Amino acid sequence: MTIPTREQEPSYSVPESMRAAVLFGPQDMRVVDKPVPEPGFGEVLVKVAMCGTCGTDLKIYDGHFPQTPPYGEFTPGHEWTGTVVALGESVDEFALGDRVCIEAHHGCGRCDNCLVGKYTACLNYGKREKGHRATGMTTNGGFAEYVVHHVSSLYKLPDNVSHKDAVLITTAGTGLYGLDAAGGYIAGQDVAVFGPGPVGLMTVEACEQLGANQVILVGTRESRLQVGRKLGADHTVNVRERDPVEAILELTGGAGVDLAIECSGASNAPQQCVEVTKRGGKILVVAFYKEPVTLDLSAVVRSDITLYTTRGEGGNNVKRAVSLAAQGRLHGEGLVTHEYPLEDITEAFRVMREREGDPLKIVLVP
Incomplete structure (x- = not known):
């Protein structure tokens, strides 16, 4: 299909079908031909440049994700980036050719949590009929050549920020x-990251920045x-x-x-944070x-420690991350250690699971 464009915008010829990884069962991922999705109201179509992998993808691959x-x-993949190639009705925040990164979560916009900005804790999580979307988790994601995403969960990339x-x-x-x-203001504080x-x-x-x-x-x-270091x-x-x-x-x-941050998922780490x-x-x-x-909750209370938890990349903080990256204060590209073509997705998952070659961030390129 050929996408009509606004004046002075580039045009993109979008095919009818694409290659995409589809989960057919636990540990049964196949790259197949699928129709290219069309953007609906408030959505854009993005040609994927690459999609990162993480531990959540392994849970999905194994069939253990709700x-x-x-x-x-279903096509997984929730850490993708690419170029806008088609605009849905009402979208004027982006232009064709814009390079973008994403928030994985788009809340329903109608529940109490969404109305106060807690869209990663959307009360309608997983309910497509209510408007909730979590790319690569509850709706089709970025292990594909093209993906649709809501305009509110996209951010334009500055020229000096790469896809990696x-x-x-x-x-x-x-x-x-x-x-x-957790309060945001950590200047002058001691922080431990697990x-x-x-x-x-x-x-x-x-934290350093x-x-x-x-x-x-x-x-x-x-x-x-x-x-x-x-x-x-x-x-x-x-x-x-x-x-x-x-x-x-x-x-x-x-x-x-002053602040202990638990990012490891190790079962003994929360107690170490307490100590x-x-x-x-x-x-x-x-x-x-x-x-x-297991952790000593009494010790938390005795020491008047405040415990915070957050899920995902909410609170418009990807926008902040884009700004920091544009200023040269965040550097992600150096963490990409492995790159595979989309067709080799099962091999990429094997390498990630077995930690072969000490992968840090593996990306798949359609």
């Missing part, structure tokens, strides 16, 4: 949303900790070599950190866990 569309129809940067900008939005919810995965590393860089006094990164892999971590603690609680207390003169947070401090949890965790 509210996904039916097998044989953009894949990590969505990730950075997760950490920034958590910081926002887990040097993509979310943890982008959060380290954000936002003026934290010292940023302490805790992890198990030296290669990840080394990346963290390059991104602004003042100190790193390898838990295979030293007890993180002991190390953090030493680095803070026994007082503990390294100073009286009156804060704990922020953005990780997901394979099983219930």
